[in-house]
Amino acid sequence: MIWVTWRQFRAQALAGLALLAAAAIGFLVTGLGMHHSYAADLAACAPLHACDGATPAARALGAQFSQLQRSYEPMFELLQLLVIAVPAMIGIFWGAPLIGRELETGTHELAWNQTVTRTRWLAVKLTVVGIAAIAAAAMLSWLLTWWAGPLDQLNGNRWAAMTFASRDIVPLGYAAFAFALGTTLGLLLRRTLPAMALTLAVFVAVQILVPTLVRPHLLPSTTTTFAINEATTSQFHDFRGTQTDFHFDLPTPRGAWLTSQPPVLNSSGQVVRIDDYPDCFPDVPGDVPDVGRIGACLAKDNLHETVTYQPASHYWPLQWMETGIFLLLAGALAGTCFWWIRRRQN
Amino acid sequence: MIDFHIDARSGIAPYLQIVGQVRQALLLGLLTEGDKLPTVKEVVAKVAINPNTVSKAYRELEHQGLAAGKPGVGTFITRSLGQASLAEHGPLQQELRAWMDKARAAGLTEPGIEAMCQKTLRESAEEER
Amino acid sequence: MSAILQAHELGKRYRQRQALTDCTLEIPPGHVVGLVGPNGAGKTTLLKIACGMLAPTTGRIEVLGGQPNGGTAQLARVGYVAQDTPTYASLSVADHLKLGAKMNPAWDAKLAQDRIEQLDLNPRQKAGKLSGGQRAQLALTVAVAKRPELLILDEPVASLDPLARRGFLRHLMESVAEHDTSVILSSHLISDLERVCDYLVVLVSSRVRLAGETDDLLARHHRIVCSRRQGSDLPAGLEVISAEHTERQSRFVVRSEGELPAGDWSAEHLELEDLVLTYMEPPVDRGGDTAMQPTGEAR
Numbered sequence: 001m002i003w004v005t006w007r008q009f010r011a012q013a014l015a016g017l018a019l020l021a022a023a024a025i026g027f028l029v030t031g032l033g034m035h036h037s038y039a040a041d042l043a044a045c046a047p048l049h050a051c052d053g054a055t056p057a058a059r060a061l062g063a064q065f066s067q068l069q070r071s072y073e074p075m076f077e078l079l080q081l082l083v084i085a086v087p088a089m090i091g092i093f094w095g096a097p098l099i100g101r102e103l104e105t106g107t108h109e110l111a112w113n114q115t116v117t118r119t120r121w122l123a124v125k126l127t128v129v130g131i132a133a134i135a136a137a138a139m140l141s142w143l144l145t146w147w148a149g150p151l152d153q154l155n156g157n158r159w160a161a162m163t164f165a166s167r168d169i170v171p172l173g174y175a176a177f178a179f180a181l182g183t184t185l186g187l188l189l190r191r192t193l194p195a196m197a198l199t200l201a202v203f204v205a206v207q208i209l210v211p212t213l214v215r216p217h218l219l220p221s222t223t224t225t226f227a228i229n230e231a232t233t234s235q236f237h238d239f240r241g242t243q244t245d246f247h248f249d250l251p252t253p254r255g256a257w258l259t260s261q262p263p264v265l266n267s268s269g270q271v272v273r274i275d276d277y278p279d280c281f282p283d284v285p286g287d288v289p290d291v292g293r294i295g296a297c298l299a300k301d302n303l304h305e306t307v308t309y310q311p312a313s314h315y316w317p318l319q320w321m322e323t324g325i326f327l328l329l330a331g332a333l334a335g336t337c338f339w340w341i342r343r344r345q346n
Numbered sequence: 347m348i349d350f351h352i353d354a355r356s357g358i359a360p361y362l363q364i365v366g367q368v369r370q371a372l373l374l375g376l377l378t379e380g381d382k383l384p385t386v387k388e389v390v391a392k393v394a395i396n397p398n399t400v401s402k403a404y405r406e407l408e409h410q411g412l413a414a415g416k417p418g419v420g421t422f423i424t425r426s427l428g429q430a431s432l433a434e435h436g437p438l439q440q441e442l443r444a445w446m447d448k449a450r451a452a453g454l455t456e457p458g459i460e461a462m463c464q465k466t467l468r469e470s471a472e473e474e475r
Numbered sequence: 476m477s478a479i480l481q482a483h484e485l486g487k488r489y490r491q492r493q494a495l496t497d498c499t500l501e502i503p504p505g506h507v508v509g510l511v512g513p514n515g516a517g518k519t520t521l522l523k524i525a526c527g528m529l530a531p532t533t534g535r536i537e538v539l540g541g542q543p544n545g546g547t548a549q550l551a552r553v554g555y556v557a558q559d560t561p562t563y564a565s566l567s568v569a570d571h572l573k574l575g576a577k578m579n580p581a582w583d584a585k586l587a588q589d590r591i592e593q594l595d596l597n598p599r600q601k602a603g604k605l606s607g608g609q610r611a612q613l614a615l616t617v618a619v620a621k622r623p624e625l626l627i628l629d630e631p632v633a634s635l636d637p638l639a640r641r642g643f644l645r646h647l648m649e650s651v652a653e654h655d656t657s658v659i660l661s662s663h664l665i666s667d668l669e670r671v672c673d674y675l676v677v678l679v680s681s682r683v684r685l686a687g688e689t690d691d692l693l694a695r696h697h698r699i700v701c702s703r704r705q706g707s708d709l710p711a712g713l714e715v716i717s718a719e720h721t722e723r724q725s726r727f728v729v730r731s732e733g734e735l736p737a738g739d740w741s742a743e744h745l746e747l748e749d750l751v752l753t754y755m756e757p758p759v760d761r762g763g764d765t766a767m768q769p770t771g772e773a774r
Contacts, residue, residue: 003577007570008563105564109557110614113526114578115550115621343530354670357746359690387652394644396507396673397652 001116001124009129012094016136023082024143030075031147037068038150069154076151083137083144083166087174088203090133095182096195098125099337103190118341126334130179137175141167158315159257161211168319173326178203180333187337210322216259218321221308226250228264228303233295241274241281247305248291255312267302277301347384348377350393360395364403368412372427383413383421477540479504479625479657480525486533487520494520496681498534502659502674506688507651509672510661511751517681518661519558522629525659526555539624551581554623558630560614564603568596571617579621587620590646608639612646619650626650628660632667644671665751675747677754684754689747696750699727701740710736717753728753 006013041064099122102108112118145167152158152167164170181202186195226232228248236248245263252258266272274281280297310318348371352360371377386400404421407413415421449459478501485498495517502508510518523529524536527543527550541549562571568591576582591598594612602610611631618626628647632640648671650656662668675692677685685692696716699709703725706715713729713736720726728745729735735742745753 001578004574007566007574011565106557106559106561107563109528109555110561110563110617111578112528113550113553113555113618114575115547115580116578117547117550352670354666360670387649390648390652391645394641394648395670397648398505398507398673400652 001120002128005125005128009094009132013132016090016094016132020136020139023140027079027143027147031143034068034072034147035150041065041068065154069151072151076148077162079144079147080162080166083140083171084162084174084207086140087133087137087171087178088200090136090175091178091182091199091203092196094129094133095179096186096199097192098129098183098186100183100186100190100192100195103187104192119338122337122341126180126183126337130176130330133175133179134172137171138169141169141171156255158255159310164211164215164319165207168316169323170319170326173323173330176330177206177326177333180330180337184333184337187340214325215318215322216257216310218318218325219310219314221259221310223306223308224250224252225304225306228295228301228305229299230292230296233298234292236291236295239291239294243275244273245271246274250305250307252307252309253311255315257310257312257314258307259310260308262306264303264305267304272301272303347382347388350384350389352393352395360399361403361406364389364400365406365410368403368407368423369427372412372423377423379423379425381423383407383423385420477504478502478537479506479508479539480659481537482521482534483536484534485521485524485531485536487517487524487529488532493681495524495531498678498683500676500683500686502676502686504657505655506657506674507648507672508657508659508674508676509665509668509689510659510676510678511665511668512661512663512678513755514663516663516678518663518678519629521678522555522627522659522661526553526627528555551579551621552624553627554618554621554625555627556611556614556618556629556631559634560607560611560631562602562605562610562614565601567599567601568605568613569598571602571613572598572620575617575620581622583620583622586622587616590616590620594642594646606639608635608642611635611639611643615643615646619654619656622654624657626656626658626660628658630661630663633662633664640667647671665748669747675751677751679755685751692750693744693747695732696728696730696745696753697735697742698745698749699729699738699740699742701725701727701738710738712736717756 044064099108102111111121148163148167152163155163158164158167165174178199182195182199185198185202186192189195189198226248233248235251237251239246239248241247247261247263250261263271277298280294348368350364350367352363354360356363358366368377368383383404386397386404389395389400390397404413404415407421408415412424412427413421414424446459449462454462480500480502482498482500485495485500486493487495498517498521510521512518520529524531525538525543527545530544536543538549539552541552543549543553563574566574572584572587572591575587576584591613594609594616596605596609596613602613605613615628615631618628626647631647632643635643647658647660651658660668660672669689673689675685675687675689676683701724703720703723706718706727709715709727709729712733713731716728716730718725718727728750
């Protein structure tokens with residue numbers, strides 16, 4: 001039965017392998033160059049203790065790093081997208097036809113009348129191709145995590161939606177989920193093309209919803225409230241305002257993920273506007289504002305701002321949790337397939 | 347080796363057709379005592395009929411004393427039809443030929459001659475019964 | 476040996492319609508069974524239930540003494556070739572044989588190989604490139620080489636040309652002769668099957684109309700031509716299957732339990748095709764032939 005699964009999967013496997021090999025070569029060729037540049041830049045600034053851009057000399061060297069970031073930015077975005085797209089591709093091209101094509105062409109009537117139960121037939125197919133799916137995703141994730149190392153270091157933001165979803169172990173969960181999703185839809189719809197389309201739609205929806213609705217709430221976040229006065233605002237970097245509200249960029253621990261930054265509120269909890277305090281905010285636009293002075297001016301108004309964040313230490317737990325959730329979903333979908341296949345309807 | 351053919355439209359049961367074809371082969375001298383009949387498998391591989399039909403025909407031949415089955419070896423003809431072969435009936439055939447010439451002269455075509463022969467044969471067979 | 480197929484009041488209902496109603500059958504082993512009926516009669520449904528692809532809604536069924544969904548033991552004993560003889564278009568002939576070998580412990584590789592050579596099939600050719608007849612032969616080879624006790628074939632020759640049809644049936648009969656396999660094959664044309672079947676089941680509008688050994692059925696049915704009369708005027712013991720009347724004459728197809736009694740009629744046996752056609756028409760009441768209709772069929 002393993003040979004049968006392999007033989008049916010052969011063309012897709014070889015295509016996948018070819019693409020994976022091409023990707024690996026691409027990663028290695030560009031990545032080695034980038035890592036080399038990064039190492040060289042580090043070597044230049046490290047002896048001067050100037051790597052963090054505090055002194056003018058460091059700022060000049062820091063420009064090198066920005067240069068590095070900027071030149072690799074497009075490729076960075078593209079490769080992240082690739083690693084997120086691959087599970088979708090797996091769901092569409094490996095998952096949807098797995099059972100869907102057999103039902104569509106009627107070959108299941110040949111397969112289910114050999115001396116192999118349907119359950120075993122399904123189990124072997126799911127296992128063989130599922131393992132291939134997870135392995136492919138793991139490979140790509142590992143390659144990207146290595147490749148993007150310097151850039152992630154410079155960006156300092158592991159939490160961006162596209163970044164979190166394309167590093168470390170989460171892509172494995174996505175691959176398992178997308179594969180199981182495609183297979184289940186192929187089984188239920190009995191047509192490959194509609195199953196492919198629906199798999200894509202559901203996967204995209206999930207990728208849009210999870211970072212905003214699910215991920216921030218998987219672990220308890222930390223909430224800090226800052227009173228607005230000179231002492232606090234002098235720690236702030238900047239403020240941002242619109243017609244209806246404004247907020248300060250609050251200091252959060254390094255590497256933390258800001259999950260919400262509501263606007264500045266007054267003591268009764270209402271949103272306040274820049275226009276409510278015309279004497280505290282400079283009229284002339286374009287000037288670099290002295291945030292400390294603004295804070296001193298506003299101190300009498302008893303304003304405050306609350307920020308919610310996930311600390312950096314939650315990165316790996318959240319990776320594990322999200323991966324686990326998607327693996328569980330994949331398992332539930334696979335269970336649905338087994339249940340459905342045992343029902344003998346037309 | 348004898349080849350059988352089945353006419354599904356003849357109204358004669360297939361197994362009887364086989365029996366008849368064996369008898370005819372014996373009459374024509376195509377089969378003689380000791381000859382091996384094709385196996386059931388060989389027959390159905392050439393003529394798509396039910397194997398039971400062939401078995402039934404061979405059993406009927408055994409019943410008529412014309413053949414006997416040796417397990418594991420096959421079915422063999424056990425006797426000829428106790429009738430001199432047609433070749434020995436030269437004078438009869440000449441008479442028949444003379445009649446045919448007369449029939450053609452009278453205007454009968456081949457199908458007509460065949461039909462008359464069959465009809466007369468049937469009638470005489472019925473009378474004999 | 477247990478019956479090939481034993482069904483008791485078997486029924487199958489889909490959402491809107493009843494595919495099988497009240498089917499009771501007991502088919503003895505060692506036969507080639509012809510399942511005949513018009514399209515939509517329920518033949519495919521019955522065969523799919525027999526091989527475990529579908530579950531019945533009501534009633535019971537046993538195949539070779541076991542349940543159709545009884546696991547690998549049952550799967551090994553029953554071979555099935557679906558309508559349109561599905562094969563994997565992108566797999567070669569040799570791949571199909573390997574598939575059979577991998578999925579069936581009782582696979583007879585030599586038999587399969589011999590058959591492919593005999594059929595002159597190129598082992599490397601993809602199944603999608605074969606002709607319809609060749610695909611049917613390939614599907615049959617895969618089903619036969621797993622050495623089942625029972626072969627179920629759903630309209631195997633429907634889409635084949637006469638030459639391919641004859642070749643397929645020869646191949647099938649050869650297997651039956653060699654391995655003593657029982658076969659159930661369905662068709663909507665009796666002419667496809669009459670050469671090879673020795674047991675007949677007629678299925679019309681989801682019901683079994685007729686079932687029995689063909690020799691037996693042919694012996695018991697007679698076409699009677701006599702002077703104009705009602706079906707109920709015929710002697711008891713004769714079941715009227717169909718009736719046709721003209722002004723002065725009546726023609727009945729009757730079924731007798733024993734020998735046909737003597738009577739003022741002329742009687743003859745029917746051809747198998749006529750017999751099947753008679754049963755495919757709606758059933759007639761024993762005496763229910765109605766008003767005079769010239770050369771019409773009163774039902």
